[in-house]
Amino acid sequence: MDKKIKQLRLVLRNCGFIDPENIDEAIARDAYLSMGKVITEMHPAEAIKIVKESGLRGRGGGGFPTGLKWEFACNNKADRKYVVCNADEGDPGAFMDRSVLEGDPHSVIEAMAICAYCIGAGEGLIYIRAEYPLAIKRLKTAIAQAREYGLLGKNILGTGFSFDIELRYGAGAFVCGEETALIHSMEGLRGEPTVKPPFPAESGYHGKPTNVNNVETLACIPVIFSKGADWFSKIGTERSKGTKVFALAGKVNNVGLVEVPMGTSLREVIFEIGGGINNDRKFKAVQTGGPSGGCLTEEHLDTPIDFDNLIEAGSMMGSGGMIVMDEDDCMVSVAKFYLDFTVEESCGKCAPCRIGNKRLYELLDHICKGKGDMADLDRLRNMSEVIKDTALCGLGQTSPNPVLSTLDNFYDEYLAHVMDKKCPAGQCRGLMEFFIIEENCVGCTACARVCPVNAIAGERKEPHKINKGICIKCGACMEKCKFDAIIIQ
């Protein structure tokens, strides 16, 4: 492989190259051929073996071996079974699944049909958030066109195998990406998770064996059958095979989708493909895994990205959001941002997640406002560990990760907040003080007039002063001053 080319488009093989609303273009690029091969020439067990041999692991975050999941669903006998595509992409900053559905919906439809054949399902459901109207429209078009060709429906390609797909819309609740909550939501119940076991493979949608796979996982399936398990398992690292799509966002020059073989380093993704940090600022951290992940630092930049390495480094693969931060980002605020998200998205069923995360958020807020002390840092860690161990589902069990990883990797910054009452990145307003530099101040009174609490006093044409006791640190004076006389410290 050419050393300079880092990306490999496997999941994104057709994105950008076909018209997603014209099935002929997809077929010209081999769509449905793998399905045709599997349902006419293979026994389900044979096909599942190929998926197992490929080493494919779930791309939604957990990294569970896909072939094994299919085998479980296949082995559970029932009159009806279901294949579900999890398109409830909810991590802040992640848009991989949306791009696949908008650019190449047929790859997902084809993979669902293959899965249905393998596990013995007749119906498929795509759980997609209503916030993705374009993806929904293109999926509907794609499903309708596939039906017209008889690639979905009864007696597909004359083999006697029947399978059809319907869409189910989610209202955008993050917890519904968890498979049990997702199934409840599809059943019309509240989107709350339940304890596993029973796993959906035994008792899922309406109590029937159900196989839930993420969009990106499914998009790999047709390639595994067209190129072979052997070919696929040669890409990637020992325990993580294939490629991973990342949505690169934040303070990086080339924001967008990146697809690299597993084992590529964070440095290669951020600095070579991503083009480095905006405005030549200094790299500080990269957040992977969304609200369930953690922040990795400079020392992790050369870690090869795969499921196990990221967990070892204190983060996780997650669904593929990758947010790059520079020296201007305050890590305590970043942890607070993710906790804010988790508190908002917690379904409220279990106490550790409902109450614990709220308390974590309050502690972080306290620290950001300069009211924290050393005992708060211990409290943060203890509470995080308790939540991790006791929460019901993946959302709660992973929600303290942003706190723990920033405590581990950026303890100095927490110390600066609680001991010196300073925010090194200059983000926490509560820890700043506004000053007027006398030499620069011409006494124009603009700042005094804009101050909402009348904290600035001074005679015309004389240097002004800010009364720290009254100042609410809104920054309005600094924006107004034309002479750069107001600074933050």
Place this chain on the structure above:
Amino acid sequence: MKRLESYDDLRKLRNETREKISSYSDPKNAANRVIIRVGMGTSGIASGATQVLEFFREALRKRNIDAEVLMSGDMGYSYAEPTVQVTRPGTPPLVFGDVDTHRADEIIEKYIRQGEPVDGVIPVDYLTIEEI
């Protein structure tokens, strides 16, 4: 559309469509006519890809240039939307980033008509599954 009754039907359709379409849907092979593909995913549309697509259709028709204007999903270059892939006969496709109607005009007049280079080409920085 005709219902496909067998795997052979599907393979036959694949070969037919491939002949008809692959010339312009293959990312790395040359086409025999001018093909323009506008990235119309959510980020593309949000950046104005719809207007760019309309402009290409209008302008090429008015200027009598034989070309096919098509859409696609996002190409992944969110930092440079709208993105447009242009294929001139006999040359591999080029992807242009940050294409507004002004840039589109430049691409038609300089690159498509005369083959002269135009700024804003996004280099191909990936391998396809056929290549490994």
